[in-house]
Amino acid sequence: MSDYVSIHGQWSSRLTFILAATGAAVGLGNVWKFPYLVGENGGGAFVLVYIASIALIGVPVMIAEVMIGRRGRQSPINTLRDLAVEAKSNCRWQFAGVLGIVAGLIITSYYSVIAGWTMAYAVRMVGGVFTGVTKDGAESIFAFLVEDPERMLAWHTLFILMTVAVISRGVRSGLEQAVKILMPALLLLLLALVVYAAVNGDFVQGLRFMFAIDFDALTTGGVLTAMGHAFFTLSLGAGAIMVYGSYLPSDVPIARTVVAIATFDTVIALLAGLAVFPLVFANGLTPGSGPGLIFLSLPIAFGHMPWGGLFGTLFFLLLLFAAWTSSIALLEPMVAWMVENRRVLRARAAGWVGFLAWLLGVVSILSFGPWSFEFDFAGEVRHNGVYDLLDILSSSIILPIGGLAVAVFAGWVLPKTMVEDELGGGAGLGFRLWYVAVRTIAPIALLLILLRAVGVI
Ligand code: TRP
Numbered sequence: 001m002s003d004y005v006s007i008h009g010q011w012s013s014r015l016t017f018i019l020a021a022t023g024a025a026v027g028l029g030n031v032w033k034f035p036y037l038v039g040e041n042g043g044g045a046f047v048l049v050y051i052a053s054i055a056l057i058g059v060p061v062m063i064a065e066v067m068i069g070r071r072g073r074q075s076p077i078n079t080l081r082d083l084a085v086e087a088k089s090n091c092r093w094q095f096a097g098v099l100g101i102v103a104g105l106i107i108t109s110y111y112s113v114i115a116g117w118t119m120a121y122a123v124r125m126v127g128g129v130f131t132g133v134t135k136d137g138a139e140s141i142f143a144f145l146v147e148d149p150e151r152m153l154a155w156h157t158l159f160i161l162m163t164v165a166v167i168s169r170g171v172r173s174g175l176e177q178a179v180k181i182l183m184p185a186l187l188l189l190l191l192a193l194v195v196y197a198a199v200n201g202d203f204v205q206g207l208r209f210m211f212a213i214d215f216d217a218l219t220t221g222g223v224l225t226a227m228g229h230a231f232f233t234l235s236l237g238a239g240a241i242m243v244y245g246s247y248l249p250s251d252v253p254i255a256r257t258v259v260a261i262a263t264f265d266t267v268i269a270l271l272a273g274l275a276v277f278p279l280v281f282a283n284g285l286t287p288g289s290g291p292g293l294i295f296l297s298l299p300i301a302f303g304h305m306p307w308g309g310l311f312g313t314l315f316f317l318l319l320l321f322a323a324w325t326s327s328i329a330l331l332e333p334m335v336a337w338m339v340e341n342r343r344v345l346r347a348r349a350a351g352w353v354g355f356l357a358w359l360l361g362v363v364s365i366l367s368f369g370p371w372s373f374e375f376d377f378a379g380e381v382r383h384n385g386v387y388d389l390l391d392i393l394s395s396s397i398i399l400p401i402g403g404l405a406v407a408v409f410a411g412w413v414l415p416k417t418m419v420e421d422e423l424g425g426g427a428g429l430g431f432r433l434w435y436v437a438v439r440t441i442a443p444i445a446l447l448l449i450l451l452r453a454v455g456v457i
Contacts, residue, residue: 004073006246008336008346009171014252018260019179021066021235021244023325025265026186028114029233031319032294034269035276037229039287042217043209047270049223053230054262057445060437061236061403062258064410067422069245070254075337076100076239079246080409089413096405099398100239101337104330105353106394107238108163109360110387111330113368115323116155117295120145122316130303130312138300142292146368156361163327164354167335168347171247175328182321189318190268193275196311201278201301209287210273221379224452227445232395233265235326237402239333246336254423255430275315279305294319331357364390377455396453404446411439 011017038046072079077097084093124130129141145151166178197203235241248254276294279301280287289297302312331353338349363371367386374383382388410419416435423431451457 006073006171008247008339010247010249011176012172014249014257016176016180017244017248017252018257018264019183020175020325020329021241021261022264022268023179023183024235024240024244024329025233025261025326026268027233027235027322027326028111028319029229029326030265030269031272031322032114032291033229034233035273035287036290036293037225038210038273039277039293040290041219041222041225042214043287044211044213045215045218046222046226047210047273048213049218049226050230051266053227053445054234054266056437057227057442058230058234058236059258059262060434060442061231061407061446062234062241062262063255063423063434064406064438065236065239065241066245066248066254066258067419068406068410068414069242070248070250071418071422073246075246075340076242076333077337078340079242083414084409087414087418093405093409093413096402096409097239097242097333097337099405100237100242100402101334103238103394103398103402104240104333105357106360106390106398108160108327108330108357110364110390111323111327112156112159112163112357112361113152113364113387115159115320115327116152117145118316118319118323119155119158120151121295121299122313122320125299125302125309125312125316128309130299131309133300133303135296135300138296138303141299142295149365149369152365152368153362156365157358159323159327160354160358160361162324163331163357164350166324166328167331167350167354170346175332178328179325182325186318186321186325187268189314189321190271190275193311193315193318194271196307197275197278200282200305202281203274203278205281206274206276206278209277209281210270220457221452224449224457228396228400228449228453231403231446231449232399233269234262235329237399237406238330239402240329242406243333243336244329255434360390392453397450400446400450400453404443404450407438407442407446411435411443 011020068083069079072083077094080097081091081094084091166174168174231237276298277287280297283301283304285297285301299312302308334353335346335349338344339346364387367384371385372383373385374381377392448457
């Protein structure tokens with residue numbers, strides 16, 4: 001194992017790495033997207049395929065990313081280049097790192113817009129705006145927000161500033177301090193909301209919906225969606241986990257640590273479902289309403305329940321914390337790269353990267369109102385022009401390509417001895433299983449996800 005330390009610093013312990021990587025993984029994908037995907041794809045069977053995909057695709061690729069990052073000890077671009085050279089392969093592997101950085105920038109730009117909505121909603125919840133609200137009322141509150149570019153711009157700007165503020169302070173005093181506060185807070189908020197849902201909602205129906213397995217409700221498209229989301233939710237393919245791995249102390253065992261992170265991410269997604277569905281059912285709303293589940297249906301539910309304003313506020317705060325720790329991870333690879341290659345101070349690099357994400361976010365904002373257009377993609381109508389295009393390009397196309405590159409690089413390009421050395425315990429069954437998964441199962445699955453995204457399947 002290498003004794004180098006990254007020039008950006010190092011996590012102070014295994015636990016802080018777990019918190020940071022779980023913070024990267026747990027995001028809008030867990031609290032917003034997962035519940036509505038479960039809703040749209042019929043419940044239990046989808047959840048089962050999702051969990052299987054985490055184990056068979058997500059965990060192996062995550063182990064590969066952390067391993068590569070720690071071996072290279074630099075930003076993804078430089079790490080991939082140097083390791084490729086060391087393995088006597090082609091230095092063009094660094095372009096997988098470039099793609100990841102581009103994906104991170106694009107995802108942050110629209111992520112920040114949605115995070116802005118959560119702040120706006122938290123404020124409205126405190127103000128009691130949703131008390132007794134009707135369906136039409138909830139819809140007009142949402143429309144009022146998304147059709148007002150200036151309002152969204154203000155929230156978007158604030159969220160980017162919050163992200164830049166943390167990244168500027170560096171690994172130890174920025175990232176690590178933020179996750180040490182935000183992750184425990186996130187868990188407490190989530191547990192409080194699940195208890196609230198159990199007491200006030202229709203918990204039994206929520207449980208049944210999430211865990212009763214009905215394979216008839218699941219389509220082939222649903223299976224591929226579950227696989228794609230398992231990959232997205234672990235923040236893979238963008239170099240984020242790789243850069244976090246480059247700050248990992250040499251003595252931490254990688255495989256066990258990754259299993260812990262993937263488990264936390266999955267448990268948090270399931271708990272988010274248990275916080276949301278009982279409220280949805282108790283108020284006679286439908287779980288299959290798509291992206292509007294959190295911003296349209298849930299506020300109606302909170303508006304008709306005891307202490308709804310308080311718990312509604314807590315819910316949107318939870319969503320904000322989840323998004324914040326993820327956006328930090330989305331931009332960190334590019335900031336690390338700028339510090340290494342352009343020799344600028346971290347704070348300045350963070351400022352520039354934040355500015356780029358902000359600028360791109362403005363395009364997303366406009367695409368909800370003035371610039372909106374509709375188009376057909378993979379058999380679905382998308383309504384929000386550029387926002388949807390950016391989402392598809394980054395999360396459905398670039399991330400799977402990045403993940404495929406990581407899996408092939410770890411499984412086929414790096415010498416087995418190097419990989420064994422970094423992971424420790426080459427002779428064990430765990431290692432052999434991982435090696436098979438990263439060489440065959442994960443690449444095939446990612447190829448399928450990619451083919452679906454571009455409409456071939
Ligand atoms: N996993 C995040 C979520 O669930 C989203 C995400 C995808 C992400 N790729 C990432 C976050 C890379 C940080 C870095 O919402």
